[in-house]
Amino acid sequence: MITTREDNQKSLTATYKKEVESTKNTLDTPYVKVNPYETSPLSALVIFHTDDAVKVTYTVVGKTKNTSISNSVKGYSKTRQIPVVGLYSGANTVKITTTDKNGKKATKSLSVKTTTSLPKYIKDSKPTIKNTNKSKMVIGKNKLTLLVRSTKESFAVDGDGVVRWYSTLWNQHLMENIHNGHFLFLTKNKQSDMMYNDLLETDYLGRVYKEYSFGTKTTTNETGAAKAETTIIHHDITELPNHNLLVTVNDGSKKYVEDTVVEISHKTGKVVRVLNLKNILPAAMYKEYKSKKRADGKLDWFHNNAVDYVKKDHSILLSSRHQDLMMKINWKTQQIKWIYSGKKKSTWPKAYRKYLLTPTKGTAVTGGQHGLYQLSQSKSGNIENVLIFDNNIAVTNGDKKTSGKYSQGVQFKINQKKKTITQTWAYGKTLGKQNFSYIIDYTQKLGTDNYLMDYGFVDGGNKSNIVEVDQNKQIFNLTVSNPASKAYVYRAYRVAVYPSNYTFSVYK
Structure with missing residues (x-):
């Protein structure tokens, strides 16, 4: 730190x-x-x-x-x-x-x-709304729709689509609430830097309470010219009950990326626990992964885009885009609890078959999904409800019949004892190809019946479309243009700008 x-x-x-x-x-x-x-x-x-x-x-x-x-x-x-x-x-x-x-x-x-001039990359986003019924939206007394982008400035809008908050610091992927009403915010040391390797604990006033820096390694390409190392933290972060941070990271491997989760001490900033997915899943998954290498020559065989901590059974949920796979792992023992994937059971090594979830009739096989997290778990621990955004792109094991035709938010009920998974809600199929989103995205449950979905990469990435539904009826539809390369809405959240656990004081 x-x-x-x-x-x-x-x-x-x-x-x-x-x-x-x-x-x-x-x-x-x-x-x-x-x-x-x-x-x-x-x-x-x-x-x-x-x-x-x-x-x-x-x-x-x-x-x-x-x-x-x-x-x-x-x-x-x-x-x-x-x-x-x-x-x-x-x-x-x-x-x-x-x-x-x-x-x-x-x-x-x-x-x-306040200033009458919005930053270029916010002004050029041109937020527009339709199908809006503010009386049915879950906005409470002080909630805004927060648009967390893959680069440039993140910002928040009200029910009219009007910008009501933004940070002048450029942000990538991560804005996550923590126990004291502050949030974690991934940014750069300066805008000219290639990498987002500064993680801040901050608030909506912009006050910084803590800062973690993950360094700026430099490597050289085949001509000897310097090139920057990839951003170390990438897709997701969550806070553990002891206030340590659970983070998806690139671990510096010379061959592989985005297949590691670490726990970082909130007191020292040091890594205190590591989970390498290559030590958990069959070796064939990464050794035989068929894909073009990235520009830096590395293989992104797992592409972990979500991490969620489940307090009840000390486990974590992970989402692998490139294996079209969701899984649950005991964080203490690093033992698998369940796996859901379109990969045929017979093609898994026998030792893994006991972990595989069997879908009931009508349950979607996810493809390239994002943002997996738990909604609830029964007292016995056997039944849990989870929510994801199903991009529905068959990268390796997704449903090839429906791949690319639509994207949707999906809620599942999982019986951990019987190893079954049942789809209990979904929205997006009726929107068809116009809302197909190849990458990124998120689904958030708002109250009992409302869901907020971020279709972050529609129209080939030129636009992001954020939709709130009451069960399956649209009550808020926000479209923003993506005015710069990768300035997509990575995730959209409905957030309270005055969290109930937040108090500002110059003495703290």
Whole structure:
């Protein structure tokens, strides 16, 4: 771990501490700083004092129905440090209400002006919506649709498709919430770098709390010219109960990539456990893998694009795009618990056949799928429900009959004891080829009946289409252009910009 970005922000935090400690900032004349940490232009920090201890609620007033963004600050206090997220580009009204212990209220309406110029790669994305019913969308009081891109700036939009948050730091693939309301964010040391090897623990104001740097190795090609090593962290990351990080990585192998998972200590930044998929699966899978080598000459035989930790049985879920395979492994023992793949049972070595799931009638065989994670698990542990985005591209073992005809979000019920898998929900088949997405993508379950799907690579990668459905009826359809090479929407999440476990304080 390093502290470069934290150190760079210390003077800013010191300034805000002085404002917190000054009694001149009142509700009538608060201190307001737009873009307080200089990477989040549509955010602000508001500081004020009151004579009596009060609790606070505040709202960024929306321009249309169901676009206001509200938050409540926990507890009573005479001093308030309010993180304001979800501002519009340009003019804003922020309404603040304080309530003392006797129920007496006071209000203040602030005019807050942010930059009127969005970055080129966000402006050129031209978000457009259709089929939208905001009253049925799962947006709560402060949720936005976060578009995490494969490169350039990630950003978030409201139910009107209007940009309400972005970071000026370029981001690749990873924006993942953690236990304290912060999130993990993969970026670069500087924009001119080829690799995304800086992992930040940050918040929507742009404050950096921790930074991990994974180095910048350089190799040479056959002519002796220097070329950069591939990005070490690639597709996914999750936090373990002990707050260590579980990460999909390239491990520096001279021949293979994207087939390793590591656990990183949140205290030291060091790797404390390694899972190499070549030690788990049959050797023929990687030794006999038929595919063109990448530009760097390496074989991407597994292409692990998801990792999810299951606390109940200390296991992890993995998704292999290039084997059209999903699997569950005990993280402590590294023993396989189950495998789902279109690869015929008879072609597996006998030692593996006991792990294979048998699909019930009507259950899709996935191809090139992404974003596997668990929704729930029964008390006994035998039954679990998982969700994926099925790209439906038969890379090696997918369904060749349907491959390339459509892509879909799919929910499965798995009986670990009987080794069966049953499809319980799917959406996307009726959209056909126009929403076929060859790579990337994600499905998120929102509440009981709603699902959000990111078709990130439609129209040959020129566009990304994000769809929310209530069971199978569209209630939100957002299309963004991909204005630069690889600036696709890798994943779309519906997120609370004020997580319930988040409190901002200059003293933390």
